[in-house]
Amino acid sequence: MVPPQYYLLLSAALFCIGLFGILTRRNALLFLMSVELMLNAANINLVAFSNVWGNVTGQTFGLFMMALAAAEVAIGIGIILVLYRNFDDVDVTKATTMRW
Amino acid sequence: MTTKPELNLGSHLVPGLAAVALFVVMAATILSASFPDPQGFAGDASIVASIGYAMFNLEFGDIAGESFLAALIIIAITLDVALDGSIHLARREGDQGGSSLLADGGRELKQSLFEEDDD
């Protein structure tokens, strides 16, 4: 059996790659992709621990997570559309009207 | 001549160091933690069937799981709301529903194209 640490390391790495994308990219669409990566890092965790405990709860939750990811993308795309409409760009650093 | 993708290095990558730092900390934590040995699943057990039963609170699965009927319904509603929400966001202000997508068998289009013609 593969020890859980490996799964967790994989998950952490995936999460941090997604985070890296969010921190360095400016394109809102790439943001959405990075968020998908991070969500899937969480999924890996769920599935890994499902294996560790020997029941299907984690895996079921993984399914729900995918559904949630779909919902998130739907909303995210809508937001990006509005963003583009208001700022004529999908560059997240342009949308700075909600600051001081 | 084609250009190949180049690695875009620069100061905009600096915030990414935070992500790297987070990974280092998480890795250190994970590696220093101890976990029980994984139990795994029995070879002949049907995992997908068990998930399906668990989603509807049925106790027929080979593998134990919790009841997810409520979660399933909530997720279903959430997806519906998200869809509606995204459509609401995507719609241009001043757009009237149905102006771009009509299911009238093309009657309106035909009317606008051939206005002078009778039905």
Place this chain on the structure above:
Amino acid sequence: MVGIFDFAPAIVLLPFVSFLVALAVGDRLPKGGALAGIAATAGSLLLAAATFLTVAGGRTYDATIYTWAEGIEAVDLTFGILIDPLSAMMLLIVTLIAFLVHVFSLGYMNDEGEVGLPRYYAGLGLFTASMLGFVVADNLLMAFMFFELVGLCSYLLIGFWFREPGPPSAAKKAFLVTRFGDYFFLVGVVAVFATFGTAAFSGSESFPVLAEAALHGEATVNTFGFAPQTWFTIVGLLVLGGVVGKSAQFPLHTWLPDAMEGPTPVSALIHAATMVAAGVYLVARMYGFYALSPDALAIIALIGGFTALFAATMGVVKREIKQVLAYSTISQYGYMMLALGGGGYVAATFHLMTHAFFKALLFLGAGSVIIAMHHNEDMWDMGGLKEKMPVTYYAFLSGSLALAGIFPFSGFWSKDEVLYETLIHGLGGSPVLLAAYAMGLLAVFFTGFYTFRMVFLTFHGEPRTQTASDPHSVRWNVKGPLAVLGVLAATTGLVNMVPVEKLLGIGGIDFLHQWLDMSTESLNAHHYGELIPYSSAYIGGEATTVAIGAGVSLGLALAGAGLAHLLYNVPEPVEHTDRLGGIKTLLYNNYYQDEYQVWLANGVTRPVARVANKFDQGVVDGVVNGVSSVSLFSGSRVRRIQTGVVSNYAVLLTLGLTALLLAFGLLGGWFV
């Protein structure tokens, strides 16, 4: 049961109503509201007389009228009324004199065509009401509040002629100087509350009773780490600050001569019955507390004796008739303080009473003279008024004989008892009292001198000016009060003929002693007699001591009067002040009291205030402003974090999570 005591609040409220009436509709009433004031004080006088008679039947009254702040696990603040022989007597005196002053004002103000009369009568009404409220107060806080009201009214009335330069300044001075004393009084009131949890004057839970029990170890009070004896002395001296200010004792007496700028009837009211009397009355009211502290008593006696002598010497050289009377007031209140400090509670009350009558008389007489002289107060412009205004002269003479302490006028009896009580307690082993007694005795001589210098200069000899030879006539409303008070000044001494009792062995004619003994257990003169820390001793025997004391003081008074007779009772008197040499300047300048107080204000208080101001502006405000500007500045810097760029927020979130994980890990030992 509806008794006369149920009407006790009305004694206070009637003059207050007259104040409201005079204020609201005074300009539409005939005589500018005078009649309302006269009616109100007459009503108060009748009620006070009825109360007096009821108290004479041996009943006292102590009731809380209104609780205006109910303490939750703390003290209740109340208004209450305490009627015992002392306050009943004082009520009678105050209402009588207020009534006569109102009548006299008809002659002094209305007939002279003054303007602003509603304001004047409103002031008089409020003044009377606050003094009556002070007299019936049953706790120290209520007393303090009415004490302050009295001070306010004196300000309003002294500054009545506010368009002239003198009166407003004098009013401000009176207000500020007494306020200085009252500041200590206020601290004292708070100290009494903090120590005893009550400020009631009477009853088994009153603070004098508690203090006595605490000294005997039967009760515990919060004395803030001091020995009870020391602490009670401190509290007593704090309250005494207010007394010294109001009763114009050294060193806070300087406001009183200046207060002569006010209308003369107001001076009569201030000096005889209200403001100045308030201080002495307060000490008498809480005498059970002062009697517990020998140090406080000794200080009171010293202040009193010194003030009596000090003021009397200044009165010797004054040119204005009212100035002489002002200094005599200070001096006479010095005697009362001397009596209180010397353990002569009854003597002090006695002198308070007789002085109220003869000083009111003298002021009203002076007012009459001033009317006659067309408001010229300089005695050197008078002379020979005896034939022109006989009623004023004989009344004034009666008051002067009383003031000088000539047998058998009232002042003789009371002053003699003051000195006698001080003497026997001083002989009983208290050298401080003997020193105070010596000063008081010496003051008798000066009193006799300046009193008769005033009488001779004003009424005897030849008229020295045109006005004096043809004085303005005065009407019944001036003469009436003078006559009443003249009789009273001559006879009130008979209520307490202790020397006669002692010398001739006739028992039972010390009516005032018996009167003040009728009060409730903790408030009667007998109880105070047991409390005071003095023992008595006599020269030869009791009768001999009485005879010697009375003889010496009467002799000194006669000597003073005789000297005045020699110097000034001649057809053409001349000033003899030059014979005094350098002392003359000193006396004319009132021992430079005003100058040194001004210096104190300018040279000490002002720099201190300036430094305090600097400290306040620089340090206190600086800290406050600094804190605000630091937060303002840091806020303007910190808000830069809010860039509005999502990536930056994400960075911060990530860094925060990393830091949290690190912190938890390091603290929880995850990385081992």
